[in-house]
Structure formats: structure tokens, C-alpha cells
Amino acid sequence: MSTTSVLSPTEFESRLERYLFERSEEWRAVRVGEKEVSEQAEIVRRYADLFSREQLDALREVEERESGDARELLYRLRKTCESGLVSAQLAEREDELENRLLAARVTFKGEEMPLRNAQAKLAVLPAYDDREELGAIQAEVSAGFNPDRLDLLRATEELAAEYSGIADAVERNEEEKDISLRDLSRALERASDASSAGYDKLRETWFTRLLGDHPDVPSSYHTAWMRRLSPLESTYTKDRATEICLQTLEALGFDLNAQPNIKLDLDDRPQKAPRACVIASDPPKVVHLITRAQGGLHDYQAFLHEAGHALHYAGCDPGLPYIFRRIARDHALTEIYSYIVEAISREPEWHELYFGLSPEQARENAEATTFLEALLFRRYEAKLRFELDFWSRFNGDGGDPDLYEKLLTDAAGVRYRKEGYLSDMDAGFYSADYLRAWIRSAQLRDHLVREIGDDWWRNAQTGELLRDLFREGTKPTSEEIAARIGFDPLDTKPLLHEVGA
Numbered sequence: 366m367s368t369t370s371v372l373s374p375t376e377f378e379s380r381l382e383r384y385l386f387e388r389s390e391e392w393r394a395v396r397v398g399e400k401e402v403s404e405q406a407e408i409v410r411r412y413a414d415l416f417s418r419e420q421l422d423a424l425r426e427v428e429e430r431e432s433g434d435a436r437e438l439l440y441r442l443r444k445t446c447e448s449g450l451v452s453a454q455l456a457e458r459e460d461e462l463e464n465r466l467l468a469a470r471v472t473f474k475g476e477e478m479p480l481r482n483a484q485a486k487l488a489v490l491p492a493y494d495d496r497e498e499l500g501a502i503q504a505e506v507s508a509g510f511n512p513d514r515l516d517l518l519r520a521t522e523e524l525a526a527e528y529s530g531i532a533d534a535v536e537r538n539e540e541e542k543d544i545s546l547r548d549l550s551r552a553l554e555r556a557s558d559a560s561s562a563g564y565d566k567l568r569e570t571w572f573t574r575l576l577g578d579h580p581d582v583p584s585s586y587h588t589a590w591m592r593r594l595s596p597l598e599s600t601y602t603k604d605r606a607t608e609i610c611l612q613t614l615e616a617l618g619f620d621l622n623a624q625p626n627i628k629l630d631l632d633d634r635p636q637k638a639p640r641a642c643v644i645a646s647d648p649p650k651v652v653h654l655i656t657r658a659q660g661g662l663h664d665y666q667a668f669l670h671e672a673g674h675a676l677h678y679a680g681c682d683p684g685l686p687y688i689f690r691r692i693a694r695d696h697a698l699t700e701i702y703s704y705i706v707e708a709i710s711r712e713p714e715w716h717e718l719y720f721g722l723s724p725e726q727a728r729e730n731a732e733a734t735t736f737l738e739a740l741l742f743r744r745y746e747a748k749l750r751f752e753l754d755f756w757s758r759f760n761g762d763g764g765d766p767d768l769y770e771k772l773l774t775d776a777a778g779v780r781y782r783k784e785g786y787l788s789d790m791d792a793g794f795y796s797a798d799y800l801r802a803w804i805r806s807a808q809l810r811d812h813l814v815r816e817i818g819d820d821w822w823r824n825a826q827t828g829e830l831l832r833d834l835f836r837e838g839t840k841p842t843s844e845e846i847a848a849r850i851g852f853d854p855l856d857t858k859p860l861l862h863e864v865g866a
């Protein structure tokens with residue numbers, strides 16, 4: 366007999382709100398270097414009553430009696446309870462693997478360093494041969510963790526199958542995202558094919574400009590270096606990143622300094638993780654935007670990307686139920702807004718306006734950003750194809766790492782090693798969410814150009830239009846946004862323009 370008490374959906378929602386607030390704030394404190402030890406497990410223990418089989422069944426029961434928005438809200442509560450149940454059981458194992466990864470060391474040119482630092486260092490090592498050497502060393506150490514990664518993946522998968530009642534991973538994710546992953550993949554594969562000729566030309570120019578002498582198919586160890594546009598570092602300086610990004614947003618009518626609900630943390634502290642991020646602790650009231658500039662164009666792109674997320678969460682209607690301010694079925698919606706703001710960095714005039722470049726130089730640098738966008742898009746399209754194959758076979762032969770190497774290398778023209786197939790896999794087909802955002806943000810840009818004009822990226826009307834979308838919080842799906850701006854969800858024509866096809 367169980368003595369677990371079951372909360373009503375309203376009680377569950379308000380307790381979940383407190384739980385997620387505490388976890389977000391804890392994560393923020395560790396992330397920005399205010400705390401050295403993460404105490405998430407302690408919070409999980411205190412809120413253990415939220416995540417039980419009984420609670421899950423009770424939520425499902427009420428959900429089945431409801432319809433419309435009320436049903437959607439309960440669906441999201443139930444799925445949150447479900448994933449909480451899974452992670453409560455695996456939290457210790459996840460922490461253990463995470464801590465061993467943090468403790469892993471590599472030796473490069475006689476110097477010992479943490480694995481994570483070695484991976485970060487790949488973005489800033491100026492010599493091709495050094496990146497090649499360090500890349501191989503860190504890949505070797507990382508691959509050593511593959512058996513543990515696979516065990517954890519299998520355990521997660523078994524629990525998710527059990528609690529959701531859907532055994533097949535592809536089917537389970539399609540149900541939650543409410544789309545066909547295979548239709549999405551087919552539409553994207555056609556787009557990727559259509560972009561091949563344009564990409565080959567971009568590759569020919571930019572591999573040489575960014576890498577110097579290089580083999581036909583350079584290894585993936587050089588992508589972080591290329592993403593920073595490192596050889597153009599003197600233009601895209603670390604010092605001006607914050608100022609220029611804030612000005613860029615102001616042109617759209619968003620004054621981040623005047624928005625007290627967006628908590629900016631832009632300081633440079635040694636313990637602060639270098640990756641920019643947004644932590645929406647309590648949207649729209651408390652949204653953290655955290656960045657740490659490292660130098661290079663990537664700083665600017667990362668700031669604009671995260672600002673898109675922050676403005677979305679901070680701009681939602683406070684009158685919406687908590688679930689529709691904080692929880693979505695997936696990440697495909699909020700990534701539209703990060704992508705559209707980041708897309709400003711691909712406008713040639715933006716480079717001209719803020720960096721004092723000639724129109725010709727600005728066009729050239731913007732072309733580099735198109736090259737990077739095309740590389741990333743093609744890589745993700747191939748990743749989705751691989752993941753669909755992998756998860757379809759997971760309960761059979763377990764999937765084929767060779768296929769990872771083949772599909773990604775062919776698509777990107779960059780060599781991906783098969784041993785990377787697990788460390789490169791995000792849970793829950795996140796790749797599909799990014800790809801939907803790729804399609805949608807390109808449609809949105811097309812819509813903005815038609816409605817507002819070529820200067821959409823520095824026009825306050827764009828801000829107004831976005832504000833209306835932000836107000837809806839996390840409630841709409843990515844596909845609903847397509848309908849609002851008059852596109853078929855799988856129309857990739859605008860995307861082809863973005864990737865230089």
C-alpha cells in the first residue's frame with residue numbers, strides 16, 4: 366500500500382512553480398561561479414512528493430476528462446511529472462558521470478588540463494596542427510566514457526517507455542512534439558540537397574580563409590575556431606560585444622537596461638562558465654541573461670541569440686497560467702525567437718553599421734556567417750537523420766555509429782568521428798526542435814522583410830510584431846506560428862535563402 370499523498374492539479378502546479386524556481390536559481394548560482402558546489406539533489410529530495418507514480422496517474426485521470434486549453438495544460442503538467450520521475454531515479458547516476466567527466470584530464474604538450482578546458486581551448490588555438498593534435502587527444506578521452514553514456518541512455522529510455530506507456534522512442538517523441546519527425550526529416554533532406562551546390566562554393570572560399578592550408582575534408586576539431594571567425598578577431602572584439610548587442614536590440618525598441626525583469630549578468634569572473642545562457646526562473650518576473658565574452662564574432666551571435674530567449678520569457682503575459690509562461694512541449698517555439706534575433710548578425714549592413722567596415726568588406730564578412738549557418742544547418746539535418754535511424758534500431762541492434770560518421774561528414778564536408786555519436790546526442794530529439802526553429806525563423810524573417818522592409822533588423826516595428834508573439838508565452842506550437850505568418854510548417858524556401866542556396 367502506498368502512503369504517497371496526491372496533489373490536485375492546482376496544488377501540483379503551484380508547488381512545481383516553487384520547485385523549478387529553486388532549481389533554476391541553484392543552477393544560476395553554480396553557473397555564474399557564485400557557488401562552487403551544486404546542491405540540486407537536496408532540492409530534488411525536498412520536493413520528492415511531486416514525482417510519484419500515483420501523482421502521474423492522478424494527473425492523467427483529470428487530463429482525460431478535460432478538453433481544449435485545460436487539457437493542454439494538464440498534458441504539460443503530466444509530462445513534467447513524468448520526466449521528473451525519470452530524472453529523480455537517475456539523478457545520482459547522472460551526477461556521477463558528470464563529475465567523472467569534470468575530473469577527466471588530458472595532457473597536451475606536457476601540460477595537464479581538464480577535458481572541458483581542452484574542448485574550450487580548441488576554439489582559440491591559432492595553429493592548425495595544434496588543434497588537430499588536441500582535438501584527437503580530447504576525442505580519445507571523451508570516447509572512453511561511451512559505455513557509461515550508453516548505459517545511462519538505456520536506463521533513461523526504459524523508464525521513459527514505462528512511464529509514458531509508449532515503448533518506441535520515435536513514436537513517443539512524435540506524440541509529445543505533435544509532429545511527424547520523418548516528414549520533417551524528409552523536407553529538410555530535400556532542403557539540404559538543394560543547398561549543396563551553394564555550400565560547396567562557400568566551403569571552397571571559407572575553409573581556406575579560416576583554416577589556411579587544409580585537407581579536402583578537415584576534421585570537426587576546427588569548427589569552434591571557425592565559428593568565432595577567429596582570423597577576423599580584431600574586428601569582432603571582446604570589449605565591444607555587450608555595447609554593440611545592446612545597441613542592436615535598442616534599434617528594435619528593446620532597451621534591456623530599462624527592463625528590470627531581465628537580470629543581466631555580463632561580468633567576467635574566472636569561475637563563470639563561458640557559454641551564454643538564459644535562465645527563466647520565474648517568467649516574466651525573473652529572467653536571467655548570462656554571457657561571458659571570449660572574443661570573436663561568436664560572442665555577438667551568442668548574446669543576440671540568448672537575448673531573443675530572454676525577451677520572449679520576459680515578454681509573456683503575466684496573466685497566463687504558470688505552465689503557459691514556463692513550460693512548453695519542446696524547445697521549438699522559443700528557439701524561433703533566439704534565431705530571429707541572432708539572424709541580425711547575418712545582415713551585411715549590420716557589419717557595416719557597427720564595425721566601420723566598407724560595404725564590400727561587410728558583405729564578405731556576412732557571407733562568412735552564411736557559410737557558418739549553412740554548415741550548422743547541414744550538420745543538424747544529418748544529425749536528425751542519424752538519430753531517427755539510431756532510435757528506430759535502439760531496441761534491436763542498438764544503432765550504427767558508422768552511420769553517424771558517414772551522414773555528418775557527407776553533409777558538412779567536415780570529418781566527424783564515429784566515436785562522437787553519443788556525446789553529440791541531446792535528449793528528446795532536440796535536433797528536431799532546432800531544425801523547426803531554423804525553418805520557422807527563416808519564414809519569420811521573410812515575413813518581416815515583406816511587412817516592414819529590408820531594414821527589419823533595425824526597425825522598431827519588428828519589436829512591436831515580436832512583442833505580440835512574446836505575449837503568448839510558451840503556449841503556441843512552432844507550427845501555429847507558421848500559420849500566423851502564412852506559411853506551411855514544412856516550407857523551406859525561406860530557409861534556403863538563409864543558407865546561401
Ligand SMILES: [Zn+2]
Nearest residue numbers: 670674700703
Ligand atoms: Zn537557444
